Amino acid sequence: MLGFKYYTPTEVYFGSGVEKNVGEEIKKRGYKKVLVHYGGGSIKKSGLFNVIVESLDNSDISWIELGGVEPNPKIGLIREGIELCRKENVDFILAVGGGSVIDSAKSIGLGLVHNRDPWDMIIDGIIPEKSFPVGAVLTIAAAGSEMSNSHVVTNTEGGLKRSLNHDLLRPVFAFMNPEVTYSVSKYQTACGIVDIMMHTLERYVTPDKDTDLMDRMSEGLLVAVKEAGKIAIKEPNNYEARATLMWASSLSHNGVTGCGKTAPFPAHKIEHELSGKFDHISHGAGLAVIFPAWAKYVYKYDINKFCQLATRVWNVEMNFDHPERTALEGIEAMEQYFKSIGMPTTLRELGVGEDSLEEMADKCTGFGKRTYKSYVELGKKEIIDIYKIALGD
Amino acid sequence: MLGFKYYTPTEVYFGSGVEKNVGEEIKKRGYKKVLVHYGGGSIKKSGLFNVIVESLDNSDISWIELGGVEPNPKIGLIREGIELCRKENVDFILAVGGGSVIDSAKSIGLGLVHNRDPWDMIIDGIIPEKSFPVGAVLTIAAAGSEMSNSHVVTNTEGGLKRSLNHDLLRPVFAFMNPEVTYSVSKYQTACGIVDIMMHTLERYVTPDKDTDLMDRMSEGLLVAVKEAGKIAIKEPNNYEARATLMWASSLSHNGVTGCGKTAPFPAHKIEHELSGKFDHISHGAGLAVIFPAWAKYVYKYDINKFCQLATRVWNVEMNFDHPERTALEGIEAMEQYFKSIGMPTTLRELGVGEDSLEEMADKCTGFGKRTYKSYVELGKKEIIDIYKIALGD
Known part of the structure; x- marks a missing residue:
């Protein structure tokens, strides 16, 4: 057995209906302005989006939204997210989706807190020093990004897909309701x-x-x-x-x-x-x-x-x-x-x-x-x- | 599968020689005055105590010590520990030992941060609201207290042994070097x-x-x-x-x-x-x-x-x-x-x-x-x- 460091601070809430408490959880931690980040809009059709924003509203958390994360999340939308969060003074990113959405949120946070382009950080091998709080409401069982230290980003210029791992990239919490995944194809x-x-x-x-x-x-x-x-x-x-x-x-x-x-x-x-x-x-x-x-x-x-x-x-x-x-x-x-x-x-x-x-x-x-x-x-x-x-x- | 909360924030450092970095780890977290808490003194014979306090000294952390924790840790010594920590303005407890020492440290922390007698807290069913930072250098593989939310205390009046579990009782870090346990009988x-x-x-x-x-x-x-x-x-x-x-x-x-x-x-x-x-x-x-x-x-x-x-x-x-x-x-x-x-x-x-x-x-x-x-x-x-x-x- 080699020596190792083990650190998994993500607070997991697992079970039917847990996502209703997401607003309370963010409020408890003292954040005030949330970016709700998501993918192609299936969470709007399924009603999950409404459950989430209702929970935020009930906890007096103000929020803005940015959807459109594609599978293999693109650096273009991430840069857009960084601009938006800066403009709107967002202090917490809530990823509602699977690995791509959570990875995209992690990348936005990375850029925000380091004041650098996150793609350049990966390419230049910059080691993260600070953490921007990201939480997850998981909708697909797959990537494990909801607790992991890793994220993967794609740059369409050159079709490059690159990853960066660091403990500062672990989400602060993850809400997991298995029922939310019933509709996954x-x-x-x-x-x-x-x-x-x-x-x-x-x-x-x-x-x-x-x-x-x-x-x-x-x-x-x-x-x-x-x-x-x-x-x-x-x-x-x-x-x-x-x-x-x-x-x-x-x-x-x-x-x-x-x-x-x-x-x-x-x-x-x-x-x-x-x-x-x-x-x-x-x-x-x-x-x-x-x-x-x-x-x-x-x-x-x-x-x-x-x-x-x-x-x-x-x-x-x-x-x-x-x-x-x-x-x-x-x-x-x-x-x-x-x-x-x-x-x-x-x-x-x-x-x-x-x-x-x-x-x-x-x-x-x-x-x-x-x-x-x-x-x-x-x-x-x-x-x-x-x-x-x-x-x- | 029932709904559950999962939360294990303890930072684990595992492997040969890891304990040498304990001072640095405490310094990184900003603490200044440590109680080194231990059991019957075997850590003094083995040389582990010296390694630990040298690491604290090297990181300019001042420290005091309280040994004598017995198996099935007693509320008497815990009360003594609380008095000592108050008097000496201790802001971090480092448990060097097995489950009994770590549990004793958790109980001291509980009493300190809530300003109550920790035995009364258990008996009266008081739910912890705050956390006092406790770290562990593990010397026996057994109780799991180094990452757990639980602790067990014994009151010799009446020979009662009682436990209290809460996420706020999880140690902030645990250093685990398997070689340290070679001398366990x-x-x-x-x-x-x-x-x-x-x-x-x-x-x-x-x-x-x-x-x-x-x-x-x-x-x-x-x-x-x-x-x-x-x-x-x-x-x-x-x-x-x-x-x-x-x-x-x-x-x-x-x-x-x-x-x-x-x-x-x-x-x-x-x-x-x-x-x-x-x-x-x-x-x-x-x-x-x-x-x-x-x-x-x-x-x-x-x-x-x-x-x-x-x-x-x-x-x-x-x-x-x-x-x-x-x-x-x-x-x-x-x-x-x-x-x-x-x-x-x-x-x-x-x-x-x-x-x-x-x-x-x-x-x-x-x-x-x-x-x-x-x-x-x-x-x-x-x-x-x-x-x-x-x-x-």
Whole structure:
């Protein structure tokens, strides 16, 4: 177990109807002017927006709104948000949505409190020093941004998608009502299931040794998500399945499953070029394609860990004569599961062919400036090889 | 999954040598005068005390000390601590020890910030409104007080042991270096293993339904603790085993394994009368006796859950014809495990006989004023029945 820091101060309120108390919670903390930040407007159709602003009104909190956050949140709208918050003296940002909306809110806060352009901060590697208060009302179980220290932003100039992680980016509170996610489509639910699994899997399959406690708790989370995922796809209004996915989305990315381990997140890094370049590709769908391809590329360097994953999570029987078969069967069982919930498992299904691979690998490595350590060093050549496996030909 | 609040703001620094940074951490937070609170003085022999005060000196933090906290911390020393902190204008309490020392520090803080006697606060059911900053340097993996919202105090007048839980009682930080626990005796290590398991088991075996996510993560924790426990008893200087126990002690009681569930903690309630009355009985040893007895009393009301525990944690094969046998075998396997690490599993072994049972049951129920809901209502009669099972005759 490596040394680590663990810090998850986000105050979570979980259950049916909790979102009605959001105004009170903000008032308790002494904030006066809120930006309600959201996405495409589904929260207006569903009535959630009204519940939220009524709660703010009842607590005498004044508010303004900024909608329009797209999947893979764009730096353009973030800059607009910063201007608006400055002009209106906003002192709290309430993100009502999924990971994209929360990430967008985090980026606006980052820019506000540092008085810098947040894209430049990411590119220049500026370490945050201060925190702007962001709260979340979660509407999709997926990204885990509601408790995480991370956020991802996309710059449409160049189709770049970049992330910045820091404890100062953890939301101050998160309201989670599983019922709010009943209306999430089958496809987006499946993308969320993959994303949740990936946040734990990228912390699980690492070269670290002696990680039994975190491994076993991670396996527990993965099995529970696997089972709840099947049910949520078939029965979108199943409270228990939605609740399991929702709470797992937070636990999978708040850091608890990665304590004492390295977490290089190679599949995320390789996937970001995919959903960064192709706006029609959801991050979760991209991961369902990239992670198994990455796993097929590296499993031979850690047969034991991939066997552990195969037997404990994917119910593959251990083949002690040929452990490499068990390891591979586990990866295949994972792909079968992704297919069963309607996810793609090849780049071809996503409409991506050979012609994009080199460009994506170039961007992923900063045109040869970066490599990623993940059992082996992943540079341009290796990343192209992984993309080729992902083609599924 | 029931609705819940989850809030664990404690900043954890984990790993070899982390305790050297405690002064810097306190300085960063702006505190100036620290009470270093500790137990019987083993931290002076081991050199840990010097490391801590050197770190404080290096950060220009002035400090005073108060040692002498006993297992089952006493209200007398707590009152002394409150007087001392008032006189010396202490603005931060640093608990260097295990659960008893941290609980004692929490109680001193409670009294200081509310200007009331902390025992009266517990007895009168006063809800804390303010928080006094307490930090921990953990020396025993057991109670989980380093991240928990709870603390337990003993009043020698009447041999009463009572607890009070509130989020304002969570330490602001915890430094955990597994090497510090190498010198913990086999017996105290075993008491800690039981205590860690119990904090998860008391959240696990409850009448709640649809708790798959928390159940599976809890099972992962229990299996990892079971395995690490065996090793730590045999090899006290095994870093990985000590690290697993140490981090599990926090995760087992910071609330994460109990999200969405009731947690009536019946075995803790019944055990408190034991270690409250008999000062030679460690809380962990008491739990090793009481929990199995409680389990034998209630398992018939939730055969399925006890079978789940037996098969997933204690490696008992499921008997589908006679599930009650599987449930019982699981409880027996747990007792065998406790014995294997040197724990008692009967009251007789602890030197407690029939003559004390009624008195303890009386105190436990506040002389008939309270019952505990745990599958069935546990009143005086039922608690005596559980004590009788615990006799082991």
